[in-house]
Amino acid sequence: MKLLRKLPPEARLLLPAFVVILVVVAVPLLFSLYTSFTSYRLVRPETIWNVVWFKNYIKLFGSSDFWWAFGRTVLFLTVVLNLEMLFGLALALLVNQVTRGQRMLRTIMMFPMMFSPVLVGFQFKFMFNDNIGIVNHILQNWFGVTQAIPWLVESHLAFFSLACAEIWNSTAVFAILLLAGLMAMPQDPLEAARVDGCTPWQAFRHVTLPFLMPFVYIAMTIRSLDVGRAFDIVKIMTNGGPAGRTELIWTLSARAGYEDARMGYANAMSYVAVLLSIAFTVHFFRKLNASRQFLNEVDA
């Protein structure tokens, strides 16, 4: 207690935050780093002392299942994040046009954000169900499609369905942040561009867009912070199926850890997943700083 009093006030204020992060994030991560070098299996606790060094990683990197899941994860994130960004931008521009009832539109726009990813997974599983889902229902009744389309069974379609669910769930994050950016935007540069004879496209490209870029990257950073959310959706909708064709790193490692009880191997895999999502976050964070600096230079 005495030691605590000696600390400067800022350290005392920060202490709880760092203790909690240390206990729940840092220590478990270090521990999982250690177990990834062992042949730890939950059912045989003594195996935790059986250090096998890089065997898990070698096995992992030699496994084609893992590389497919890895590639699929990167592809999924890239496609989904970019599409969300585009749709979010379009939506923000649209809503920004509307002068009356904008508050209501904003509220509607945020509707999908309220849905827990696990709910979204279930909901889209229901919608894309080949038998009772609304998608096939509409296609068959209104567009004269005769056969039921197996959305979640055919591998490419399953991937598409997952992307739809994820995009529906999270486009709002982009839209709301970009809308905030549009609303905060100073109008003088736009006026100046117009007076100088810029076409609307030029004004958008060279004035609006650079101003929005920090907002785009903030949204990307926030979203990449919870990329693992896609786990819920995938787990519910396809559980990695059909035949492992929608397996992402997270579902693969959860399966190895909890179903096969191979904790050492699973931890090696989730370590790769952690590094991947940190890489995404750092990438967007650097882009964010770069775009902010660009704006500041223009200002100066």
Place this chain on the structure above:
Amino acid sequence: MTQSALTLDRNPALARTLETTPPGGALPELSGLDDEPVKEPWLPAALLMRWGVRVCVFIAMCLIMLPGLWVMLNAFRTNVAILARDSIFAATSYTLDNFRDVFGMGDTAGIPVKAYFVNSLVISVTSTVIAIAIGLAGGYAFARYKFRFKKTLFVGLMLSRAVPGIALSLPVFIIWSWLGLIDTKVGTIIVYVAMNVPFSVWLIDGFFRQIPKELAEAAEIDGCTRWQAFWQVEFPMAKSGIASAAIFAFLTAWNEFALASQLTRSTDTKTLPVGLMDFTAQFTINWAGMCALAVIIIIPALILTFIVQKHLIAGLTFGGVKG
């Protein structure tokens, strides 16, 4: 203006953005500008544009609403009606049976949804309160004090948020099982607190930075202690920021699945999202029950968000985005 009129055809949506949006959007004193294009010779184009935007907005809003609404609608239908693919929007017989079942009031001894609801509520509220208290202290420290490694510590804190829940769940599961925290509410609460602290610190730090230091200093000169100055001057001003951080924290905890599905086992601890899985058996899914539970999960989140929607946007813009 004529030049812009020509390019309108090429890029209608953007042209509309740039040409006719009054500066600042909703500012009343500037809204008169909106009438200006009426005098222009390209009136039909502007009209077309306005309606084009309206139609696009309508379609977009439909796409956003319908998936959610469809599930909510199905919560009021029987399983038979769902499986028989009754027409989607036509008024079939609606019933509250699903909800009665889900709460164990019907014939079927259902899934203990009531218990799950209470668990979810206890876990979410407790973890939010603790996370906000910790985040308040941390955010205030980052906003008001200068110390060594400040930037590094801040980035470190944020990076801890980049660890996906499912990757964390394996090691946490092992450690919690040693500590006997598996299948306890406390175990889940601790994890959720840690998940929400970084984002709360980030948001609250942003809000405190908006409040001028001089206000608290003036209060201190007037004889307040630092503590009093904080509670009487700074805290009330940062309230809406703290509220929005709290809502984010609550929603994260309320909706979390990956960690909860591993850390909770029994009726005493399972949360609603985990309970959703109870409706799926190996080959059959109780769609009606799931839809009803979906409504139960979504309603508190919706009500909360609609009430505080304004703060949410303020929270996102001021807390996070401004550098």
